[in-house]
Amino acid sequence: MVLDDPRNLIGLEGLPAEELRRILDHARALRAGRDGTELAGRIVANLFFEDSTRTRCSFETAAVRLGAHVLNLSAKGSSASKGESLVDTALNIQAMGVDAIVVRTSASGGPALIAEACSTPVVNAGDGRHEHPTQALLDLCVLEDRLGSLSGRKIAIVGDILNSRVARSNLHGLTALGAQVVLVGPPTLVDESFIGMVPAVSGSVEVSHDLDAVIEEVDAIMMLRIQRERASGGLISSDYRRMYGMTTTRAARLRPEQCVLHPGPVNRGVELDGAVLDDPEHSVVLDQVAAGVWVRAAVLMRAMPS
Numbered sequence: 198m199v200l201d202d203p204r205n206l207i208g209l210e211g212l213p214a215e216e217l218r219r220i221l222d223h224a225r226a227l228r229a230g231r232d233g234t235e236l237a238g239r240i241v242a243n244l245f246f247e248d249s250t251r252t253r254c255s256f257e258t259a260a261v262r263l264g265a266h267v268l269n270l271s272a273k274g275s276s277a278s279k280g281e282s283l284v285d286t287a288l289n290i291q292a293m294g295v296d297a298i299v300v301r302t303s304a305s306g307g308p309a310l311i312a313e314a315c316s317t318p319v320v321n322a323g324d325g326r327h328e329h330p331t332q333a334l335l336d337l338c339v340l341e342d343r344l345g346s347l348s349g350r351k352i353a354i355v356g357d358i359l360n361s362r363v364a365r366s367n368l369h370g371l372t373a374l375g376a377q378v379v380l381v382g383p384p385t386l387v388d389e390s391f392i393g394m395v396p397a398v399s400g401s402v403e404v405s406h407d408l409d410a411v412i413e414e415v416d417a418i419m420m421l422r423i424q425r426e427r428a429s430g431g432l433i434s435s436d437y438r439r440m441y442g443m444t445t446t447r448a449a450r451l452r453p454e455q456c457v458l459h460p461g462p463v464n465r466g467v468e469l470d471g472a473v474l475d476d477p478e479h480s481v482v483l484d485q486v487a488a489g490v491w492v493r494a495a496v497l498m499r500a501m502p503s
């Protein structure tokens with residue numbers, strides 16, 4: 198299969214604004230219409246070789262709401278634990294006649310390798326540090342619900358940018374829709390190289406190491422978890438929370454219209470204080486989870502057109 202097959206969703210890099218718009222509009226229409234039978238008789242294979250709560254369950258909820266069947270495979274309990282490669286696993290699942298493959302892996306580029314080897318459509322559910330396109334799409338959906346058009350809006354992404362596939366996908370999606378992105382974190386976790394990642398699109402990217410300096414000038418703040426499983430534990434100092442956490446003290450400076458996002462899982466009291474997470478005035482974290490179902494429903498229908 199060629200990588201530019203329009204049924205695949207490997208990343209948001211290079212996806213034009215019109216395509217993002219189409220997926221987001223479709224997700225909203227599905228949200229308004231609720232359950233359907235559009236995917237009746239289809240089989241979605243959820244291959245999750247890295248742990249997941251929200252992404253795996255919302256792909257499954259989305260598939261079931263549209264009438265599809267889902268088969269779930271994880272590394273533990275599958276032959277991946279015996280050393281079978283990602284591509285061999287996908288080729289075998291494809292041979293069973295599934296209609297779409299959703300894949301999460303710690304290997305950056307894994308979904309692209311599967312898409313090259315298989316003719317079945319492939320949706321990336323997070324690959325290493327590379328991309329997490331459906332997470333960014335659901336973030337865009339919630340930000341638009343809250344702010345309207347993102348053109349000219351300024352969004353801060355705060356924390357472990359270096360190891361975050363969520364940050365990379367959001368960087369591409371937000372700038373494609375014309376937003377200004379400011380990446381905030383310690384110099385060990387974000388540097389100027391991120392500015393060059395985005396081609397000449399309508400939005401812009403800047404880098405800051407000072408959360409307090411940017412907090413007032415942004416419309417929304419996306420907090421990220423420290424990716425300890427990707428070796429970032431050694432790259433943070435003991436005053437991380439004081440400098441880069443969304444503490445209750447810092448959150449007291451937010452204007453009512455400024456919202457706080459987090460892809461989950463949250464480490465309460467590290468990047469985000471529990472009281473801020475639970476505060477409905479600013480936190481849209483559960484709205485993100487709710488939007489995820491309909492964004493993934495739209496992405497699954499894009500993967501399996503009728």
Ligand code: NCD
Nearest residue numbers: 251252323329422460461462
């Ligand atoms: C994120 C992921 O797995 O990339 N979570 C998610 O999918 N909702 C972020 C994270 O694990 O920190």
